[in-house]
Amino acid sequence: MDFHLLFQLSMNGLIVGTLYGVVGMCFVLIYKASQIVNFAQGEFLLIGAWVCWWLLTKYQLPFVWGFLATLVFMMVFGFLLQVIVLRPMIGEPVISVIMMTIGLSIFFQALMKWIFGVLPQPYPPVFSVKSVDIFGLQVQTVYLMAMAVSLVIMIGFAWFFKMSRMGLAMRATSFDQQVAQSLGISVRQVFALSWAISAMVSAVAGVVVGVVNGVSSALSFFGIKVFPAVILGGLDSIVGSVLGGLIIGVLENWAQFADSQYLKWGNLYEIAPFYVLIVILMIKPYGLFGKRDIERV
Amino acid sequence: MTPHPVLVARDVSIRFGGVKALTDVSFEVRPGELFSIIGPNGAGKTSLLNCISGRYRPTAGSISLGGRDITHLKPNKRAAIGIGRTFQNLALFGHMSVLDNIMVGRHHLLKNNFLTGPLYWLSGARNEELAHRREVEHIIDFLEIEAVRHATAGTLSYGLRKRVELARAMALKPKLLLLDEPMAGMNLEEKEDMARYILDLNEEWGITIVMIEHDMGVVMDISHRVMVLDFGRKIADGLPAEIMENAYVKKAYLGEDLPDLEEDAAA
Numbered sequence: 298m299d300f301h302l303l304f305q306l307s308m309n310g311l312i313v314g315t316l317y318g319v320v321g322m323c324f325v326l327i328y329k330a331s332q333i334v335n336f337a338q339g340e341f342l343l344i345g346a347w348v349c350w351w352l353l354t355k356y357q358l359p360f361v362w363g364f365l366a367t368l369v370f371m372m373v374f375g376f377l378l379q380v381i382v383l384r385p386m387i388g389e390p391v392i393s394v395i396m397m398t399i400g401l402s403i404f405f406q407a408l409m410k411w412i413f414g415v416l417p418q419p420y421p422p423v424f425s426v427k428s429v430d431i432f433g434l435q436v437q438t439v440y441l442m443a444m445a446v447s448l449v450i451m452i453g454f455a456w457f458f459k460m461s462r463m464g465l466a467m468r469a470t471s472f473d474q475q476v477a478q479s480l481g482i483s484v485r486q487v488f489a490l491s492w493a494i495s496a497m498v499s500a501v502a503g504v505v506v507g508v509v510n511g512v513s514s515a516l517s518f519f520g521i522k523v524f525p526a527v528i529l530g531g532l533d534s535i536v537g538s539v540l541g542g543l544i545i546g547v548l549e550n551w552a553q554f555a556d557s558q559y560l561k562w563g564n565l566y567e568i569a570p571f572y573v574l575i576v577i578l579m580i581k582p583y584g585l586f587g588k589r590d591i592e593r594v
Numbered sequence: 595m596t597p598h599p600v601l602v603a604r605d606v607s608i609r610f611g612g613v614k615a616l617t618d619v620s621f622e623v624r625p626g627e628l629f630s631i632i633g634p635n636g637a638g639k640t641s642l643l644n645c646i647s648g649r650y651r652p653t654a655g656s657i658s659l660g661g662r663d664i665t666h667l668k669p670n671k672r673a674a675i676g677i678g679r680t681f682q683n684l685a686l687f688g689h690m691s692v693l694d695n696i697m698v699g700r701h702h703l704l705k706n707n708f709l710t711g712p713l714y715w716l717s718g719a720r721n722e723e724l725a726h727r728r729e730v731e732h733i734i735d736f737l738e739i740e741a742v743r744h745a746t747a748g749t750l751s752y753g754l755r756k757r758v759e760l761a762r763a764m765a766l767k768p769k770l771l772l773l774d775e776p777m778a779g780m781n782l783e784e785k786e787d788m789a790r791y792i793l794d795l796n797e798e799w800g801i802t803i804v805m806i807e808h809d810m811g812v813v814m815d816i817s818h819r820v821m822v823l824d825f826g827r828k829i830a831d832g833l834p835a836e837i838m839e840n841a842y843v844k845k846a847y848l849g850e851d852l853p854d855l856e857e858d859a860a861a
Contacts, residue, residue: 462704469698472687479647481673481702481766588689 299558305434306550312440314546315447316502320519321527321538322454323495329458329533330467330491332391333383336398338499339520340405345371345500346507346516347413353421360423364504368497375496379489387484406514417513443505450498454535463490471533525570529577531587540585545570598661600625600770600802606645606655608638615641616826618655623770628796628803630813632843633823639806640682642823643772646804647679648672659770674702678768680759682775682806688748692739692758693730695747699765700726733761737791753784760791764801771795773805777812785809789816814838 320338327335348370352363382401386394424438458464469477470487478484506516526545530537552569556562577584599622608616616638623629631639644650646657648669656665664672678699687695704726734740737757742750747758756776763771776792777785789812795801807813813820814834821831822843830840837843 462701465694465698466701468690468694469687469701472689473685475649475669476681476685476687477698478669479649479673479679480699480762481670482698483668483670 301433302558303551303554306554307547308431308434308436310547310550311543312436312444312546313550314543315444315539316505316519316542317523317526317546318539318542319447319450320499320502320523321530321542322451322535323499324523324527325533325535325538326454326467326491326495328527329471329535331394331488332471333394333398334532335495336395336520337402337405338495338523339517340402340409341371341375341496341499342503342506342519343409343512343514343517344374344405345496345503346512347409349500349504350418350420350507350512351413354418367500367504371500372493372497375493376489378496379492383488383492384485387488402517402520406517410514413512415514417511417515419511420508423508437509439505439508443502446501446505450501451539458535463487467491522570525574525577527584528574529584531584533588534584534586537584537586545573548573597625599623600627600660601646601804602658603642603646604656604658606642606652606657608641608645608650608652614826616645616652619823619826619828620655621821621828621831623802623804625802626796626800627818628792628805628816630817630820631804631806631823632808632810632813632820632837633829636825637823638826639823640774641826643679643774643804643806646770647677647772670702673766676767676769677772678763678766678770679772680756680763680774680776682778684752684755684759686747686755686759686762688746690747691744692734692742692747692750692761693744695758696730696733696761696765697726699762700730703767730765733764736764736794737761753780753787756780756784756788757791760788764795764799768801771801771803773803773807775806775808777807777809785812792816 320342323341324335324338327333327338345367349363349367352358352366353360356363358366378401383394383397386397424442426438428435428437429441430436456464458468466477466482467487467490469480470482470484474484477487502519503516506519510516522545523542526541527538528541529544530539530541549566549569553566556565601623603622604620605618606616606620607614607618619638619642621629631642633639641650645652648664648667648671652665656663658664659672659675659677662675664675667675687698690698704722734743737760739754739757739761742754742758747755750758760773760776763773773792777788780788792803792805793816796803805813805817814837817834819831820834820837822829822837822840824842829842830837832840
């Protein structure tokens with residue numbers, strides 16, 4: 298058994314898992330505020346990655362500035378998307394809004410192909426040292442950055458929901474919009490804020506994956522990969538989405554290991570998370586941390 | 595001279611398709627008053643309350659609070675200018691703790707945002723939160739729900755949940771409190787407690803209260819004035835003693851039969 302490979306893959310799994318966790322949190326954020334399952338989450342990554350790429354290559358901005366500008370752009374983008382497209386849908390059945398996010402996903406994917414072309418594009422080199430050596434394992438510098446940024450984001454999210462006034466307002470809104478309104482909460486503001494944050498934070502993951510693998514429409518597949526992660530963790534749990542992301546990240550890399558060493562089926566890496574999805578839905582449909590309805594006996 | 599009314603409703607009508615839920619209902623609530631609305635099921639009591647809190651928009655007529663026309667104001671804005679309410683069918687945030695439920699009520703009073711919030715110690719957000727927690731503790735103390743402060747709201751007994759809902763509405767610091775059947779489904783002891791809280795709120799805290807309630811004993815005991823609705827129309831309003839003598843009310847609530855009832859009700 299090739300232990301070195303196993304460790305390397307586990308490490309990769311943890312890192313990619315953190316990114317799944319971050320995108321999962323964005324997904325959960327929108328779900329918590331508005332009960333909407335956002336199928337266009339992957340496109341947020343895609344748009345963020347393309348915009349950052351464009352700023353870096355066309356205007357030769359230093360990475361830090363390009364990255365920050367991308368975040369600001371995505372925040373405005375998420376806000377406007379909510380105001381222009383989704384706000385008129387307030388009060389409609391949630392399922393119609395979910396259908397709409399599927400439409401948005403297709404639309405943005407086509408739009409990105411139209412603007413930036415269909416060929417994958419590499420990012421200009423961002424870090425002078427491409428990878429560093431940790432306990433004999435090669436870890437890409439950008440992944441380390443991703444880990445650090447993800448941790449900050451995760452702590453931020455936890456604080457936001459548990460402690461802040463808007464976080465509490467969001468939780469209240471997800472429970473009952475009309476009651477929340479009668480307590481002085483502006484439901485529109487809550488929704489706009491949740492989409493803005495979600496789009497912005499997703500873009501972080503988009504840029505990181507873009508730096509490693511280059512930008513292409515394959516990036517939006519991330520949005521689908523996040524499903525097993527959030528369902529495993531529980532659709533409405535921030536902690537669950539992070540943990541689910543880590544588990545799925547490691548699991549798919551182990552699947553890769555088993556596949557390449559023993560099974561030789563090919564492509565198990567892509568498929569394994571969805572087997573998990575099916576199993577989870579059968580044995581624990583609320584996920585690890587999801588809320589059940591409280592029943593009084 | 596009577597002081598300026600807090601709440602004025604003028605010819606409020608609302609219809610849902612062909613159903614007229616309210617027809618030309620006008621009334622005034624004076625500051626510091628405990629005003630009750632009674633009437634049989636489907637009389638339009640809750641619709642009227644929803645018009646005041648902003649959940650429904652009246653088809654015709656106007657509503658004003660403290661001289662300001664609020665007919666077209668959004669519900670969250672109404673909460674911010676001092677209208678608090680409870681709901682007929684409990685509407686607590688079931689998965690949140692009692693404390694969080696009540697803190698939601700402070701939302702419009704808290705000023706920290708996502709910029710000042712993270713600078714917890716620097717921006718004064720900490721002091722602000724402490725001040726509000728103190729206020730919330732005061733409310734918890736008043737309603738005697740200290741013991742369940744950290745319990746998950748959805749797991750509490752019915753009577754306690756009603757009390758938590760009242761606490762949440764109080765946290766808004768309302769000028770006007772709308773209570774939709776605060777005693778429905780309670781046993782005698784719980785009802786007495788609730789009646790005491792409502793009286794204290796009215797007398798000690800000086801909050802003007804509009805209440806819908808079916809328990810005639812309680813209504814006649816604690817209300818200053820009573821209004822009767824039926825089929826979306828106002829039948830009468832006046833002092834509890836006057837309402838008790840009203841022929842229509844006698845029929846509806848006390849079961850006495852009067853031959854000339856139809857004329858009386860229409861008058």
